[in-house]
Amino acid sequence: MSVSNKPIIWSLFAAGGTVTALLTPVLILIFALAVPFGLLDAETFSYTRLHLMLECPLIRLVVFGVLFLSLWHSAHRLRITLHDFGIRADGLAVFLFYGVAAIATVLLGIALI
Amino acid sequence: MKLANGNYVRPTARFSWWLSKKNYFSYMMRELSSLFIGIFSLIMVWGLYQFSQGEAAYNAWSNNLWSNLTVLSVLSFCFAVYHSFTWFVVTPKAMPLKFAGKRIPGSIIIAAHMLLWMGATIFVWVAFVYGGEL
Numbered sequence: 001m002s003v004s005n006k007p008i009i010w011s012l013f014a015a016g017g018t019v020t021a022l023l024t025p026v027l028i029l030i031f032a033l034a035v036p037f038g039l040l041d042a043e044t045f046s047y048t049r050l051h052l053m054l055e056c057p058l059i060r061l062v063v064f065g066v067l068f069l070s071l072w073h074s075a076h077r078l079r080i081t082l083h084d085f086g087i088r089a090d091g092l093a094v095f096l097f098y099g100v101a102a103i104a105t106v107l108l109g110i111a112l113i
Numbered sequence: 114m115k116l117a118n119g120n121y122v123r124p125t126a127r128f129s130w131w132l133s134k135k136n137y138f139s140y141m142m143r144e145l146s147s148l149f150i151g152i153f154s155l156i157m158v159w160g161l162y163q164f165s166q167g168e169a170a171y172n173a174w175s176n177n178l179w180s181n182l183t184v185l186s187v188l189s190f191c192f193a194v195y196h197s198f199t200w201f202v203v204t205p206k207a208m209p210l211k212f213a214g215k216r217i218p219g220s221i222i223i224a225a226h227m228l229l230w231m232g233a234t235i236f237v238w239v240a241f242v243y244g245g246e247l
Contacts, residue, residue, distance in 0.1 A: 024150050075151065
């Protein structure tokens with residue numbers, strides 16, 4: 001039997017989907033909606049407070065992991081969806097979506113180190 | 114449509130097939146959620162990068178997100194919830210589980226995931242809001 005890299009890719013995709021499904025709604029609720037809709041005080045998001053939280057290496061690692069999985073899961077899915085929409089340019093889709101995900105990953109790494 | 118080998122195929126509308134049936138449309142909306150989840154992830158990455166550049170850059174980012182991007186945020190939230198819901202509904206098909214040689218009913222797997230989703234939501238909210246005080 002030939003060795004395939006599909007199980008690794010697939011498990012990353014599944015992990016990305018599950019993490020995204022579990023966490024994205026609450027993350028959007030907290031970071032994007034809570035302040036405009038008056039659920040939380042802007043003080044909760046103060047630079048000093050978040051700075052203290054992000055000093056913990058474990059929190060930084062979790063933030064990296066969640067965003068990494070979410071980015072690559074969306075990029076992969078967008079690649080497939082573009083094809084479903086009738087735009088058959090897989091090479092371009094790979095370049096565009098994985099490219100953006102790769103740049104974002106590097107930026108995320110720089111931000112968190 | 115007749116092919117060169119004599120077989121017939123039904124012509125499909127390449128760009129608009131997903132508008133022809135309700136199920137196809139739901140599928141497409143579900144897949145479209147990845148666009149909003151992707152954009153939100155990029156906004157968060159950009160926010161963390163701005164954060165690393167200092168307080169002024171971070172404040173500019175958060176003010177922009179909270180004052181100018183509310184419509185996008187609401188849309189993203191709706192799409193994200195729809196994505197989560199449908200993701201957990203198909204888990205028994207993506208991940209059939211057996212216990213003591215018997216297949217676990219799909220409804221139990223779905224219910225367990227929904228509970229996990231609720232638990233994760235409450236946990237993250239509480240951890241973020243009260244994290245500094247514990």
